[in-house]
Amino acid sequence: MSPAMSNNSGAVVAAAAAATAAFTIVILSHFIFSNRKNCREKTHSSLPKFSRSKSVADGVIGVIGNTPLIKINSLSEATGCEILAKAEFLNPGGSVKDRVAEKIIQEALQSGDLVKGGVVTEGSAGSTAISLAMVAQAYGCKCHVVIPDDAAIEKAQILEALGATVERVRPVSITHKDHFVNVARRRAVEATDYAKEREAQEVRRASKGEVKPCENGEFKEISDCYPYPCDSIGSALDDAIRGGTQINPNGQVKESSYLRTELSRDECKGGFFADQFENLANFRAHYEGTGPEIWEQTGGNLHAFVAAAGTGGTLAGISHFLQVTRGVLYTREEAEGKRLKNPFDTITEGIGINRLTKNFQMARLDGAFRGTDIEAVEMSRFLMKNDGLFVGSSSAMNCVGAVRVAGLLGPGHTIVTILCDSGMRHLSKFYNPQYLSAHSLTPCASALEFLG
Numbered sequence: 346m347s348p349a350m351s352n353n354s355g356a357v358v359a360a361a362a363a364a365t366a367a368f369t370i371v372i373l374s375h376f377i378f379s380n381r382k383n384c385r386e387k388t389h390s391s392l393p394k395f396s397r398s399k400s401v402a403d404g405v406i407g408v409i410g411n412t413p414l415i416k417i418n419s420l421s422e423a424t425g426c427e428i429l430a431k432a433e434f435l436n437p438g439g440s441v442k443d444r445v446a447e448k449i450i451q452e453a454l455q456s457g458d459l460v461k462g463g464v465v466t467e468g469s470a471g472s473t474a475i476s477l478a479m480v481a482q483a484y485g486c487k488c489h490v491v492i493p494d495d496a497a498i499e500k501a502q503i504l505e506a507l508g509a510t511v512e513r514v515r516p517v518s519i520t521h522k523d524h525f526v527n528v529a530r531r532r533a534v535e536a537t538d539y540a541k542e543r544e545a546q547e548v549r550r551a552s553k554g555e556v557k558p559c560e561n562g563e564f565k566e567i568s569d570c571y572p573y574p575c576d577s578i579g580s581a582l583d584d585a586i587r588g589g590t591q592i593n594p595n596g597q598v599k600e601s602s603y604l605r606t607e608l609s610r611d612e613c614k615g616g617f618f619a620d621q622f623e624n625l626a627n628f629r630a631h632y633e634g635t636g637p638e639i640w641e642q643t644g645g646n647l648h649a650f651v652a653a654a655g656t657g658g659t660l661a662g663i664s665h666f667l668q669v670t671r672g673v674l675y676t677r678e679e680a681e682g683k684r685l686k687n688p689f690d691t692i693t694e695g696i697g698i699n700r701l702t703k704n705f706q707m708a709r710l711d712g713a714f715r716g717t718d719i720e721a722v723e724m725s726r727f728l729m730k731n732d733g734l735f736v737g738s739s740s741a742m743n744c745v746g747a748v749r750v751a752g753l754l755g756p757g758h759t760i761v762t763i764l765c766d767s768g769m770r771h772l773s774k775f776y777n778p779q780y781l782s783a784h785s786l787t788p789c790a791s792a793l794e795f796l797g
Contacts, residue, residue, distance in 0.1 A: 428748075464533070465616075493514065514528055535616065631661070643761065656704050665707050735767055736764055
């Protein structure tokens with residue numbers, strides 16, 4: 346959910362100002378940091394340390410986080426500030442969302458809300474879903490993703506390659522029951538209900554002597570003619586849902602007959618809705634991880650952090666760790682349910698927020714900027730040409746925000762932002778010359794003049 350596609354305008358963002366690719370900024374002075382340093386070190390002394398080096402990582406989960414903080418030389422030279430960026434595209438799943446996926450699934454397994462063999466469901470435009478698919482596999486779970494049918498095609502292809510089932514739905518308002526997030530929530534309930542009913546049926550059959558317990562606690566036919574349901578029946582990949590809904594001429598969504606194939610498989614142990622927007626594990630991933638890493642990597646010597654908000658988790662976790670004051674711009678026109686346009690009528694996917702999520706409410710903010718599609722497109726090409734950085738749309742927009750903050754503070758300050766992912770997931774739209782030309786977004790700047 347981001348700003349309407351335009352090459353010269355963009356709505357002001359804030360707490361609930363979705364549909365905007367705006368930047369909420371946190372400005373910190375030397376005085377604020379120097380006064381709070383001792384308190385912060387004491388307050389966060391119990392948090393895990395992030396500078397440990399191990400010769401061998403513990404699987405793919407062991408290499409999530411601890412990403413480098415790199416200096417963006419071209420922007421630093423142009424602004425007179427030191428502009429630094431967390432290279433989150435170097436996570437194993439290719440984005441900052443690896444942190445969130447790992448935290449969400451880890452906490453769900455610890456609480457018992459998710460068990461090995463269960464299905465993690467999520468409604469996502471791409472990056473979170475990709476990370477969930479990877480992390481779920483590492484923990485012995487499956488993943489079912491619901492995405493808008495106009496999200497970049499390469500993201501759906503990656504999801505399917507990772508073994509996730511993908512259900513595409515028509516883009517509608519978040520208040521609509523068939524919004525992709527709401528559909529994902531229902532799928533988790535359906536999977537859990539099916540698993541409970543199947544277990545109850547097997548208990549009833551066992552009481553009649555029709556089945557016997559297996560070593561893993563499940564049941565098996567007495568005749569042993571076929572393994573039901575102790576062994577997997579069929580292949581999950583063969584059953585991958587491709588285009589799980591149909592839209593009738595009257596606009597109503599009709600579910601295909603095979604829609605719940607993966608969710609109702611015999612070995613499914615129930616569903617768990619990741620709920621990245623409202624699940625505070627998202628916030629905690631950055632409060633306990635990304636924030637402390639930035640503090641350690643800069644030695645506490647930074648003056649501002651800037652990032653666009655999607656779920657609000659990254660912004661909230663980092664700003665809350667840095668203990669800064671709150672200050673948010675808000676436009677009632679963009680409140681939940683007010684904006685009925687296609688949430689992907691912009692080229693900058695995954696950023697912008699149109700409701701006060703639980704994660705966003707944890708943020709401590711000092712202000713906001715607004716950004717446009719053309720600024721993101723131009724910035725991405727500038728970074729590629731001058732720094733060799735091949736970044737995605739949200740990363741480019743974050744760098745636009747970093748330059749804006751530099752202009753606000755003046756030379757001599759240190760500003761940190763996030764490079765969320767690389768450009769590899771944005772080839773069909775953000776890096777497609779024909780697509781950009783059709784939407785009057787062809788880049789033509791020679792330097793940073795597009796920022797005014």
